[in-house]
Amino acid sequence: MHPLRLWLMVVAIWLASVSLAAAASLDTAVARYTATSDGQAAYVQAVAAHFGAVDNSASKASSGAADDDGAGRARVERLLRPLAQAAQLEPPLIVVTARDDANTYALPGLIVVHRGLLTLVTDDGELSVLLAHELGHLALDHPVRGIRRSQRALYFTRRAARAKTLGEGAQALVQAALHADLGLHEERAADAWAAALLPRAGITPATAVALWTHLEAAGIPDDTYTHPSYAERKKLYGHALSEP
Ligand SMILES: [Zn+2]
DSSP states (O other), X not given: OOHHHHHHHHHHHHHHHHHHHHHHHHHHHHHHHHHSHHHHHHHHHHHHHHHTOSOOSOOBTTOOOOSTTHHHHHHHHHHHHHHHHHTTOOOOEEEEXXXXXXXXXXXXXXXXXXXXXXHHOOOHHHHHHHHHHHHHHHXXXXXXXXXXXXXXXXXXXXXXXXXXXXXXXXXXXXXXXXXOOOOHHHHHHHHHHHHHHGGGGTOOHHHHHHHHHHHXXXXXXXXXXXXXXXXXXXXXXXXXXXXX
């Protein structure tokens, strides 16, 4: 065999084993921090610490809590429960942060909601449209796939796997999740997933269209590069939801 070919083969095998090891440690980390109660508590705390949440206790959509942000989180839990049920999914972990910007994100097994979003979107139906979109990211495994695609995220995944304590590992997983890139095609897929789910949870097309109109009027940027434009989203949800 030509030395160059042998060298290329060695490099290919090395790359394959590195990405296999990273994929395995990612699955292990996600399972540890989303499926065990100790892991969940550490994960929720790491997310809360990153975003500056007032709420530091682990919570699933099935349980409530009384603290500073209890009312906000209780609302998110109450709205996520029927959506997860309609989709036959485990309710995700939830962190409501003290941030004032109106935003929400999906991390592996967990949905982050900024308090600013809860203040801006006072209509429960409209908030459900956004939560269904985030749940769509989880159902379609986008956060984990986003981590797998990003070298920078894989670096933190390896740190999560080697961490000495649950807290350290949880922090590394949160960093990995924040470095995961979601593409426009994934945003469209989450929108299509949500639009198909919402009628089953009793949300009408008018509510979805009203949400995008409301966010646009409030001057919230539509992030054309990472999310579809408001015009596209109004069309998609309006169309998909009005189909029988
Ligand atoms: Zn999204």
